[in-house]
Amino acid sequence: MHKLQLINVSKSFGLHAVLRNLSLEIFPNELFIILGSSGCGKTTLLLGILGLQQFDSGQVIIDGIDVTNRSPGARNIGYVPQNYALFPNYTVFENIAFGLRLRKVSKNIIQAKVRQIIDDFGLQGLEYRFPSQLSGGQMQRVALARALIIEPTLLLLDEPVSALDIETRQKIKAELKELQKKLHITLVYITHDQQETLELADQLGILNNGTIEQFGSPDEVFYKPKTLFVARFLNTENMLKGKILHKFGKKATIQVNDIVLNTYTSLELSEGDQVTVCIRPGAIHLSTHHRQPGRNVFAGTIESIHPIGRDLEVKVLVAPHEILKTRISRIVAKELKLTHGMPVSLSIDEAFVHLIPVQ
Ligand SMILES: Nc1ncnc2c1ncn2[C@@H]1O[C@H](COP(=O)(O)OP(=O)(O)OP(=O)(O)O)[C@@H](O)[C@H]1O
Ligand SMILES: [Mg+2]
Structure with a gap:
């Protein structure tokens, strides 16, 4: 069964058609990268999958169930936004606990789960800091921990490492791969960075002109581009x-x-x-x-x-x-x-x- 299926989704802002009849299929436990240039509609696509923004038409299917009309909370998708979007007035602990509080989980369980994930992500000692007192890499880890604590089986990451220095970037990418294997989650990762895509993706899709112009493994797309756009885009x-x-x-x-x-x-x-x-x-x-x-x-x-x-x-x-x-x-x-x-x-x-x- 597909983990995530989009069928003919479209989205316009006024006269500007950003997504046009886009369809895609992502399989369980896959790290799927959507690669596209800045402004081509990557974030718009993720927001539609999450339900934070409605597509104008088309269907979103998760685990075979049509969730197109479900609220974001009822889709159980983990999400790390492009700028992490940590709550500035909440401590690290409260940021991570947020999804569980929203689901009215009991205090004891929240304590235990947040402690565990803080250990898993090497955030010990930072529990009572505010986001403004964290480095970029630490914020990134808090954002990931906050997304994963609800135990999603689908995690969407919007350019998760683009704001980090090369060393931290490499470290977090390696951690993401490990995490994917350990937790058996499906990752949808969007980026404009082709190097990152070739290093990480199991499968990828090139987003252009509102649709996925080519699907495939990194080797297929890199060595056998189907269109001149893809060939040029991948240099x-x-x-x-x-x-x-x-x-x-x-x-x-x-x-x-x-x-x-x-x-x-x-x-x-x-x-x-x-x-x-x-x-x-x-x-x-x-x-x-x-x-x-x-x-x-x-x-x-x-x-x-x-x-x-x-x-x-x-x-x-x-x-x-x-x-x-x-x-x-x-x-x-x-x-x-x-x-x-x-x-x-x-x-x-x-x-x-x-x-x-x-x-
Ligand atoms: N709420 C909105 N209202 C009007 N236009 C919007 C809105 N959100 C996005 N757009 C436009 O839709 C297009 C796609 O935006 P989107 O944020 O999805 O791009 P992106 O691929 O994520 O870009 P980046 O790589 O820079 O993050 C852009 O031209 C943007 O200006
Ligand atoms: Mg974006």
Whole structure:
């Protein structure tokens, strides 16, 4: 059974249609990330799932039950808002106890449960502080504890780590993964950060233009974007304009300026069709040994070498008008003594030469 299902939900503010007939399915115990740029409707989507804001149309189904007309309290969803939204006049203890007090749980049980979760989240000693006396990471933990104390099976997180420094961010992300495994909860996590998405998601959806433009695992979406928007949004390094030369079954040969590439595709394409060829650097192997040019093997010269994070991006000129970008670790680059103008050969994994048809 689906944990959460949205069927054709829409939401407009005046004339501005933010969500348009959006449908999605999230399975139990999945960490599902909705990735989209700022202002594309991520928070609007979460508020509708929670029932804090009504969709104009469509259905919200949780565990097979239609909750579209239920109040937020009756949906039993945990929620960590974008800015944490801790109650400023409540202590850490009272902030965490809030959901239980609302449900009229007895004092003794509240004491015991809040104590336990304070221990679990390493918040001992901070019980009687107010939110203004906490660091960002501590506020984040209080917000998570407050959401989890009601024992939801579905937890919605709105850009939970975007306000934190890198170290705290990594720590909280690791804790979230642990928590998900331990408590068997389904997490819906929204962010505009693709790195975070690739690190954390079991499945993801790219939100664009009011709908989910592509669903899939991080690898599927990253290596096989279905649309130009998704390819660009995920910064596909090599996006080349090409034309189908031959297509036989799933085998396709593509002319890209002065080079010919081979791949397999299940797209319905015919000879002469225009395509965009997407290749990630991970699919391009660089070697300093001379290799006979052939099927997806090219001889070229190094055009430039730039640092990108811990790696180097190496641009290789493989034909008078064709540059391919690949990545290599700094250590390997040093061993190979890569320099500008050096002759190298590139071989490209056919499974990762991906095509997007040009409409
Ligand atoms: N209550 C509202 N009234 C009018 N317009 C709204 C309202 N809430 C959101 N919007 C508009 O709807 C669009 C989507 O907003 P939303 O907050 O869902 O974006 P988001 O994807 O969460 O952005 P961010 O990443 O910046 O948090 C924006 O253009 C926003 O201005
Ligand atoms: Mg938002």
